[in-house]
Amino acid sequence: MRIFAALAAGLLLTGFGMAAAQPAMPGAELLPEGAGRDTTLRVCTGCHAPDVIVNRTQKAAPWSDVVQAMVEKGAEATPDETAQIAAYLKKALPETPA
Numbered sequence: 001m002r003i004f005a006a007l008a009a010g011l012l013l014t015g016f017g018m019a020a021a022q023p024a025m026p027g028a029e030l031l032p033e034g035a036g037r038d039t040t041l042r043v044c045t046g047c048h049a050p051d052v053i054v055n056r057t058q059k060a061a062p063w064s065d066v067v068q069a070m071v072e073k074g075a076e077a078t079p080d081e082t083a084q085i086a087a088y089l090k091k092a093l094p095e096t097p098a
Contacts, residue, residue, distance in 0.1 A: 025045060027050035027051045028041055030051055030054045031050050031053065031054065031092060031093075032092045034091060035084070035087075036087055036088025036089075037088060037092070039077075039081050039084050039085055039088070040084075040085045040088050040089065043075055043077045043081060044070070044075065046075065046076070047070075047074075047075065053093070054093060056093075059096045060095060060096065062095060063085075064086040066089075068086075
């Protein structure tokens with residue numbers, strides 16, 4: 001029984017160590033923490049690196065329009081995820097007037 005418990009504990013710790021050793025997505029630190037960040041990273045970084053999102057060129061366009069344009073170009077997100085991403089980006093990376 002002790003051998004089983006020691007083996008189970010070892011496997012559990014090894015699993016946690018492997019998860020902790022996984023490198024973070026390069027550039028993910030550019031996006032501030034907040035509700036919707038994980039969804040934004042998952043959906044948007046299928047095509048864009050985080051720095052592309054942070055340094056977007058159409059800064060005067062509302063994020064909701066940008067996100068909708070990306071969905072029309074093939075980004076895979078549910079309507080709820082799209083709304084969550086737009087709300088996160090609006091708060092985390094506010095639009096700047098032209």
